[in-house]
Amino acid sequence: MLACAASSVVVLAAIAFFIFIQGLPTFQQVGIFDFLFGTEWRPTQGSFGILAMIFGSTVVTFGALLLAIPLGIACAILLAEVAPPRVRLFLRPAVELLVGIPSVVYGLVGMVLIVPAVRQIGGSGFSIIAACLVLMAMVLPTIISISDDSIRAVPRAYKEGALALGCTRWQTISRVLLPSARSGIIASIVLGMGRAVGETMAMIMVIGNSIAFPKSPLDPARTLTGNIAVEINYASGTHASALFATGIVLLVFIIILNTITTVTLRRGIHKYAEHLT
C-alpha cells in the first residue's frame, strides 16, 4: 500500500521534473513575464505569449462551472431527496453512464449540434459559448453523482430532526442537508473543475483554437491544453519547448485554481453555517 502511494508521488514528481526540463529553455529565452503576459502567439516567428490561452482556459472553466453547479446540485437534490425510488433507479445509472462517455464523443456532438446552433446567434459557431456548453455537459455527471452520494450520506436523524421541528421539506434540504453535505459537494465541484481544466479533445473540436484574444463569448479562443495538443504534432526546437512551458503553466494553473476554489468554498460555507446559528 505504502509502495503504491509512494509510486504515485514518484510519477507526479517525474512528470513535473520532465516538463520543467523540457520547458525551462523557453522561460530563459522568452522571459517568464513575456511568456505569461504576451498576447501574441506565433511560435515559428518568435512570439511566445500565452495570455490568451490562460484567459481562454479560465473563462471556459468558470463558464462551464457557473452553468453546471446550480444545475448539478439541483439534480443531486432531486435524485437524493425528491425523486421517487423508481425514477431514481432509472436516473442514477443514466448519470453514471454519462461520466464514462469518452470526451471525443462529447466533442463530436458539440461539433455537429452545438456549434451550428451557436452559429445561428452569430460568428462562426466555434466559440467560448459552445465550449462552455459542451464542458458543462461533461462536468455535470461528476457533480451530480458525488453530490448525490454526499447528500444521501447525511445521517437520517438530521433530516428527521429538522422535519420534527417543523421545517418544511425545502427548509430541511437547504438549511440542514446541503450544509451537512458541504464537504462532498465541494469535492464534487473541485473534481468537476479538474475535469474542466484538463479537458482537451472536446475543447479542440468546438472552441476553434484561434490564437486571438477573444472579445466576446461568440469568438473562438484556445485553451492551454488545446495549445499543447493542437501543435505538439508538428512542433520542433523552441516551438516544442514553448509547448512544454505551456504544460508547466497548466500544472501551476491547476494547483492554484484547486487551492483557491477549495479555500473560498470552505470559507463561504462556514460563513453560511455561522449565519444560520
Next chain:
Amino acid sequence: MFTRAKSRLMMFLATLALVIPLILSACTAEPETTTVTATTTATTTVKQLAGTVTTSGSTTVQPVSERLAEAFMAIYPKVNVVVQGGGSSVGIKAATDGTVDIGASSRELKTAEKPGLVETVIAWDGIAIIAHPSQSIGNLTKQQIIDIFSGKITNWKEVGGADKKITVVSREEGSGTRGAFEELVLTSANKMVATAILQSSNGAIKTTVAGDPAAIAYLSCGYIDATVKVVNVDGVAGTVANVKNGTYKIIRPLLYVTKGEPAGLGKEFIDFCLSDAGQQIVAEDYITIK
C-alpha cells in the same frame, strides 16, 4: 578437389551477396558513395533485398508513402518499410538525427534545416482554396486571398458576395500545408489573421468548411471532394488537372529527405518511388514529378 573448392567459392559468394545488402541497409545513414555503388551492383545481380526502411514525417505524404511501401514490399517480400506520421518538422528532424532512413516533408526545407540533408521530390501537390458549397463567390484574385487570410478583408461583401463575416479556417502553426501556404501565398510580408479558426488536420479543415457557409480555407488537392467548393484563384481552379498542365500556381513539392545521399535500401525505395510504377501510385492523389 577443384570442384569442391569451386562450390565452396560459389557458396561464399552467394552468402556474400545476401549479406552485403543487409549490412549496408543497417548503415544507410553513412553517405559514402562507394557503398551506394556496391549496393546497386549487388542488388541488380541478385534482385533480392532484405531489411527495414523507416520513414516518418508529413501526414500529407503519409497516405501515399503507405501505398508506395505496400507496393515495394510486394516486390521485395523480405523488406519491411515502416511508415510513420508526425508532421513535416518531425520527419525532417528525424532524418537529421538519423532516427529514420527517410524523412517526409510537405514543405520546402528551412535554411536552418538544410545542412547535411538531401531532398528528393517524389510528387507535387496543389493547395486549393475551398469554401462552403453554397458560397456564391467562385473566383478570388490572389491579392484578395492574401487580404482575407491576413485579416484585411473580413466580410464576403467586400469581394462581391453576401453580407457575411468571413470565417477564416487554417491549419495550426508548424503544419507543412500551412507553411507552404504562408510561403507561396501570404509571403513573409503578411501574417495569418489571429482570429482564424485552427484545425489540426486536413480532414478537420474539410469538415469545418463543409459545415460553415461563411468559411474559407486552404486544402491539399488530394483531400478535395464534393462536400466543399473549390474557389478559383485568378480564374484557375486548384485541381489536379490544372496543376498538371501548369496553369495553377500554388503548388508545393512533397519531399523525401535523407541524411546525405540516399543509400542502401533507402535509395532502393526512393528509386522505386521515382520509377514509373511508383509514380503511377503517386498519380492517384498527387501530381507526378514529370
